[in-house]
Amino acid sequence: MHCPSLFREERMEILHGLISAHxxxxxxxxxxxxxxxxxxxxxxxxxxxxxxxxxxLARGNKQLDELREGAETLVVFQGPECYVTPSWYPSKAAHGKVVPTWNFVMVQVRGKARVIADAGWILAQLEQLTGNLEREREHSWKVSDAPEDFTEAQLKGIVGIEIPIRAIEGKWKISQNRLLADRQGIIDGLRAEGGCPAMVALMAHE
Known part of the structure; x- marks a missing residue:
């Protein structure tokens, strides 16, 4: 991935945080x-x-054939993103030498997958995943809420994969290359238009 040093994020807790949130x-x-x-x-x-x-993955997913063959894998996690108009830059009025851009954060992970058919392993992964996604809900759903025979039938249609992370990269492109006034202009513009509160929070705390 093309990532100028200004945008590179290497703190593992931040990278893992984005993966967990997205x-x-x-x-x-x-x-x-x-x-x-x-x-x-x-x-x-x-x-x-x-x-x-x-x-x-669904048992019929052809990508499983590639994974069983030991194919290289790239997993791309996309966080908050937003279009940035030059109209938000105070520097536009000063010299006009500005262009549109896009702010975003992302994590790329590389590794080789292990394909797993064990129903117990797959069930544990489903419980972990849904537990993560449901934990903030007032009436959270659990895998055990479904009838046992239904769950067993569903498990027959999916296959597990596990990817030990061999390499991980993060790119946080949130206008670090702009003047402070321009950065504040983006924040103000996003707030005025009600766009991407998550990006506003990232930029405001950078």
Whole structure:
């Protein structure tokens, strides 16, 4: 990934925080079938130098063939993002030498996946994932809320994957290259238009 040093994020707690907050990621593989990509929700677990990703795919997903062959994997987690208009920059009025851009944060993870067919492992991953996503809800749903025979039938249709993280990169492009006045102009513009409170929070605390 192209990432100028100004935008590089290397703090592991920040990188892991984005993964946990935005678990739906693009799983990209490059194998004998060429490039393949799917949106998959992941759960993050401790282990190794950088952590372990776990997920499940539909048994009929052709990407499983690539993973079984040992295909290289890239997992892309996308956080808050927003379009930035030059109209928000005070410097526009001063010299006009400004262009539109896009602010965003993302994490890219690389590793090789292990395909897992064990129903107990897959059930534990489902419980972990749904537990993470449901924990803030007043009436949280649990896997055990579904009838046991229904859950068993569903488990037969999915396969687990585990990716020990070999490399992890973060890019936080939130206008660190702009003057403070321009950065404040973006924050004010987003607030005025009611756009992306998460991006406003990131920029305000940078």
């Amino acid at each position: 678990p739906l990621a693009t799983l990209v593989t490059s194998g004998s079938g060429g490039l393949m990509a799917n949106l998959i929700p992941f759960s993050l677990h401790e282990g190794g130098d950088y952590g372990i990703l776990r997920a499940h």
